[in-house]
Amino acid sequence: MIPWRRRQDKGHAEPSEARSSDPDRGVLLGPRVISGSSGAETRMDHMVIGDNVNVAFRLESNAGTEEVLISEGVYGRIRGIVVALERDPIFVKNRVKPVQPCSVRLRA
Secondary structure (H helix, E strand, C coil): CCCEEECCCCCCEEECCCCCCCCCEEECCCCCCEEEEEEECCEEEEEEECHHHHHHHHHHHHCCCCEEEEEHHHHHHHECCECCEECCCECCCCCCCCECEEEEECCC
16 A cells, blocks of 8 residues: 555545655555545545545554554554554544554664
């Protein structure tokens, strides 16, 4: 899944580029997203929508500096490869149960 970041000056989402500053990320496994292009010939945007995109964005926006927040499902698959600490649950709109994030630090 492409990481997306909200652009501050325009208020819309765009693909993130590799950056040395502000490397916070959110990772989530999920069954499906909708991906496609929209717009006119002169200005075409690519978008990815769906519940999983929303939750991944919430994980990313709650991540601290040099931190990756992953869902419990992701941690279940990589347990033993990385060490992660449980964080406080995140309440996400349109979800009954909160999302349980786990924190992975990029640097010690």
